[in-house]
Amino acid sequence: MPRIVMKFGGTSVADLDRIRNVANRVKRERDAGNEVAVVVSAMSGTTNQLVKWCTDLDPLHDPREYDVVVATGEQVTIGLLAIALQKLGVPARSWAGWQIPIRTDDAHGKARVDSIEGADLIASMQLGQVPVVAGFQGVGPDGRITTLGRGGSDLSAVALAAALKADRCDIYTDVDGVYTTDPRIVPRARKLDRISFEEMLELASVGAKVLQTRSVEMALKQRVRVQVVSSFEDKPGTLVVDEDEIVEKLIVSGIAYSADDAKVTLRRVPDRPGVAARLFGPLAEANVNVDMIVQNIGADGTTDMTFTVNRTDLPRAKEVLEAARDSLGYESINTDPNVVKISVVGIGMRSHAGVASTMFRALSEKGINIQVISTSEIKVSVLVASEYKELAVRALHTAYGLDGPEPDAKTGEEG
């Protein structure tokens, strides 16, 4: 019998009516002949309230006690959903993290899942019961409650699917799947039937916020087939699977963008050996992540260094660089927060040349200047001025042949 883990987020269980809807959805999946386990988040708004209480009492609260407080949100939902399922005649039982147990390390507030004991849940499913599992929480080595960090319920679901050797992990969310790009920018964006873990990871990390990055990494590592599917509509979503399961490998599967970056340029840095180490060492020590880097060698023995940092880290980066001015010997710092990173992603790139040049040509034809370029095995990213975001995404979507049919008038309005 196929075994499926279904995960519902906070908006899907926001009130009793939605919890009843979730129960109906679970019942249908079970009636269709599947063994089902469910993972749920807290009712939306609950976690924020609990976090606020902790923070109001003490901004520097003990993360172990924070975990005790916030883990109650999911505990409420599992009990209520179990009651709603039983009301529909579906045998169900709630499971808190410590009852399974979902064992984690002791990094309270952002714990890592070490192991999940699946035996009790499998036995329960084989008796026809639906286990309803609290997402986001586990139990640490000392028996204290831990949480996995915000959005951690996706991670719970994928890890549970691995432990239960489930055939699929369905992540119910407020979008109906993964798109070739953001449909709000490109109305002709198409929903993908399948996408590989690696592509999903690149898309997740550059701004397509459908699945939390850590949960995609876990799915990749544990080879868990994940489906992103709508909580509110009844139609297939996007399957995130191993590359081997994708027959027609698109050269480019999607166009992503991220407006979280800021550009920093150091002008006329003396081009001595070790300058990069002297530059990026202090930034790393200050916990500033550097992403794209480009170095232009000048004719006069100096060089211009350009790189991007997370926009929220920009003040800290400037502070560090100004403190290191003497040792670096640069002439001036230019910073620019008005940049956007556009990425084209596709596993087909590995076996196809010319992906980058298509990108450069398409942007050039629209008069868009590329400020920085970086590439990985399945991704080409460029940094452009923020104002070109929509234009660039649309141009690339068309250039790689991703455009679907024109949406009907109603959908079009959303574009």
Added chain:
Amino acid sequence: MPRIVMKFGGTSVADLDRIRNVANRVKRERDAGNEVAVVVSAMSGTTNQLVKWCTDLDPLHDPREYDVVVATGEQVTIGLLAIALQKLGVPARSWAGWQIPIRTDDAHGKARVDSIEGADLIASMQLGQVPVVAGFQGVGPDGRITTLGRGGSDLSAVALAAALKADRCDIYTDVDGVYTTDPRIVPRARKLDRISFEEMLELASVGAKVLQTRSVEMALKQRVRVQVVSSFEDKPGTLVVDEDEIVEKLIVSGIAYSADDAKVTLRRVPDRPGVAARLFGPLAEANVNVDMIVQNIGADGTTDMTFTVNRTDLPRAKEVLEAARDSLGYESINTDPNVVKISVVGIGMRSHAGVASTMFRALSEKGINIQVISTSEIKVSVLVASEYKELAVRALHTAYGLDGPEPDAKTGEEG
């Protein structure tokens, strides 16, 4: 070092300010040189909301899932109070029922405490930490969360005090102690410094709703010294202790009343052997508790039977009695919900005669007719018409010499 368990109810932890107040109170007790463990209820209102969600989803909800949902209320409070204590520099740690563990039977929703493992908490206190324990909850034989029933946090506190061999269990509440009678009726009521378990039990069960009956029974059985003390004022409360600790044993310690009863009279029941069994058997089967009973033998071979039942059970009682009319052979049923039970309670009664006659004389002098009388070793109760409630309580309070000094004008207004 003296060891104290402090218990705070829902109104004492209703919001963050009150939780901070509780933390200060705990700190003071610890600074005074005591080892302290704290038991808390859910923030007031929380449990009602959680119960309502369960009931709205299914009035016949699974009590095991109900327990999962409602136990979260106390879990929130323990985490928040631990944070508030740490903020004051007091080392503190929260403990859910399953973490201690507090082991109960599997009667979900109204579980009985079987055992409490005190070792971890004692070790923690000896390190200077304050354990903050979730009241109202435990863990069943199968590792599932249980709750002790409404008001169960008092029970948790007393049971914990027994397990920790605490010198005292302080129950913080919205009254400042146990009074000789209800101060709203008798402004000259006096707060008792000490009262015996047995007296407290009689007072609790007849309407002085300071301590839950089950928790007094547990305190009596386990010989836990309990102090009822105000959450909002800083002064000594009433100590509930073993009779041996009370030097001056008052003949009457308190006057209690209960307006929860209704009177039932069956007129002209044929006075045959077994009539009482035929009468009270069916009532017991219908779960109707019968309290005071009086039987008047008539001259003509019939008898009038009068007894009291809980007022909410009155419709059911009438139904049962009417169904049994033929087998009982009575002439008519009279019912009267407008009655009140007044009780005088005192361990000194055991060695003093004349307590009942003082009562009858005092009521007679005020023209109050006694409808039913019942007595136990340390209590005399009478049933009178509701309208005499205040008059009767005041007359008895004076007759047994319990009146204190006239309260000042301000307190008098409350009377």
